[in-house]
Amino acid sequence: MSISNLAQELLITPRTIRYYEEMGLLTPFHHEKMSQRLYGPRERARLTLVLRGKRLGFTLAEIKEMIDLYDIDRTEGLQLERTVAYGEKKLQELEEKIQELILLKGELMDYHQQFTELLKKDEPPTNDNLDNR
């Protein structure tokens, strides 16, 4: 798969993909004599992971750390213990983010509730209420 095909599929630009490679987040095939980049399912999976991370507010550096956790090749030389410990820390952070999101959603829902009721008062029974009767 070519770079612009992949870009089109994931709604980003080739530049973005090359940038991620430059940052060490992707490692596509630099075919013999480095003419073109080729992307397999592995790279696409990584890329979607990067994009997910971005949507959730992680920096590329943070995402790289997580990706390296996923990557057996890269963690090869490292101490497994540390990797596992670091993974647990990351999982903890993710859990905290989930809780914060739930909190934020809760607050928004409260205000939403208030406004919805305000709307009921301001706009007393219209025809809409009688439509499906």
Add this chain to the structure above:
Amino acid sequence: MSISNLAQELLITPRTIRYYEEMGLLTPFHHEKMSQRLYGPRERARLTLVLRGKRLGFTLAEIKEMIDLYDIDRTEGLQLERTVAYGEKKLQELEEKIQELILLKGELMDYHQQFTELLKKDEPPTNDNLDNR
């Protein structure tokens, strides 16, 4: 409460607080003849909200939109209907983010599991296992 007190409490710099004001996210007391800024509980609440939003990957512009939803004064002139509709859209987005985070956490947990098992194999029973016996 002064600006640097507030900054210290929330682990940010005064500059950041002033910047948020410049962006329309905060509106502290500009005391008579504008000598100094004073922050009450309302502004502190807003600020924590901003920081929460930032941690979750929202831009300041997006956060401002949400804050304006919260703010009765600011939504005064607007059509309540639109405000409510927009609020529902935002709630939807939050829910999607929560789901994505859960997804990401799930993936990380899978890999974590694999690595933990690898570690069990590589490091067969040590003294640690006998310690609390």
Add this chain to the structure above:
DNA sequence: ACACCAGTTTACGTGAACGTCAACCCCTTT
């Protein structure tokens, strides 16, 4: 052979979110 298209490198530009520094108050403490 030539045009054309897609991909590549290089390099400078850009917007968001602040950091940093200078110069200037204002109040208080000595």
Add this chain to the structure above:
DNA sequence: AAAGGGGTTGACGTTCACGTAAACTGGTGT
């Protein structure tokens, strides 16, 4: 009165995550 200790306003600098443009290369159809 002089010296500090915040606070305030510019204004320029900086980092991250790309955008954009230029110049080049490599295969492909005609």
